[in-house]
Amino acid sequence: MRLDPDGALVLDGEIDSFSAGLLAERLHVDPTITTLDLAGISFIDSSGLRVLVAANQGADGTSGIRLRSPSSAVQRLLEISGLTGHLDISA
Amino acid sequence: MEHATSADPVLPDAVLDERRLRLEVPAQPSEVARVRHAVVDLLVRAGIPSTVVDDIELVVSELVSNAVVHGRPAPVSVDVGIGHGEVAVAVSNRGSPDAIPAVESWVLPAPQALSGRGLAIVRRLSDRVDVRGSGENTVVVVRRRVPGGSGPS
Numbered sequence: 558m559r560l561d562p563d564g565a566l567v568l569d570g571e572i573d574s575f576s577a578g579l580l581a582e583r584l585h586v587d588p589t590i591t592t593l594d595l596a597g598i599s600f601i602d603s604s605g606l607r608v609l610v611a612a613n614q615g616a617d618g619t620s621g622i623r624l625r626s627p628s629s630a631v632q633r634l635l636e637i638s639g640l641t642g643h644l645d646i647s648a
Numbered sequence: 649m650e651h652a653t654s655a656d657p658v659l660p661d662a663v664l665d666e667r668r669l670r671l672e673v674p675a676q677p678s679e680v681a682r683v684r685h686a687v688v689d690l691l692v693r694a695g696i697p698s699t700v701v702d703d704i705e706l707v708v709s710e711l712v713s714n715a716v717v718h719g720r721p722a723p724v725s726v727d728v729g730i731g732h733g734e735v736a737v738a739v740s741n742r743g744s745p746d747a748i749p750a751v752e753s754w755v756l757p758a759p760q761a762l763s764g765r766g767l768a769i770v771r772r773l774s775d776r777v778d779v780r781g782s783g784e785n786t787v788v789v790v791r792r793r794v795p796g797g798s799g800p801s
Contacts, residue, residue, distance in 0.1 A: 558729060562729070567783075571681060571684075572682050573677075573681060573713065574677045574680055574709075574713040574716070574717065575677035575678045575680060575681065578677065599704065600709075601683075602694070602706055602709040602710055602713065602766070603710060603713075603763075603765040603766040603769055604713060604766075606765060607762055607763050607765075610762055611759075611762050612760075614760070614762075626771075632785050634706070634769075637706075637769055637772055637773065638756060638765050638768075638769060639756050639759065640759055643759035
């Protein structure tokens with residue numbers, strides 16, 4: 558995870574039930590994060606998806622975090638989960 | 649395992665090993681990735697098409713996470729077998745099978761829902777799901793057909 562000066566937390570690697578917990582914790586304690594950059598995510602499961610949906614909705618103590626640049630792994634999971642078009646995600 | 653039966657002594661045991669995997673891991677979230685990577689490695693080496701590998705990777709992640717989070721704090725075992733034109737995955741953990749809802753109810757929640765997608769994803773990506781077990785042990789068995797056979801034998 559790398560936090561860019563523009564407030565984008567750049568994620569890479571795999572998000573499963575273990576790493577999703579770490580990500581949720583980070584989002585909870587750092588209000589300067591405005592965006593999650595998803596381009597580098599190589600794998601994500603429903604645990605990771607839960608964090609993205611919550612962040613996007615401003616749930617779980619976050620305040621409406623934008624999502625951007627979903628990798629193919631993220632796009633695929635959104636499709637399987639019937640969420641394509643339901644989250645606020647920019648290219 | 650259509651070509652690798654006990655009636656075929658020409659085939660070395662190593663071939664059998666390349667198409668099966670059994671792992672037992674502690675019930676900790678940090679172990680889920682290790683299982684996932686081992687399963688993907690087996691499927692790729694067996695020549696399984698990448699679309700199927702990706703689906704099984706997700707299924708394994710969901711089932712092992714579930715076992716780790718909802719099962720008792722006892723080891724979780726994962727068995728993978730390739731053959732008969734399919735990949736079969738069995739995930740076992742201590743705990744009553746009654747703790748798992750009926751497979752028919754494994755459906756996606758509303759888009760706004762935060763959780764409840766894991767088992768629905770497993771069902772969507774599988775051709776067949778069976779939940780078995782006794783009062784003390786739960787086994788979820790998932791089968792996924794492999795297009796064009798079960799890969800090179």
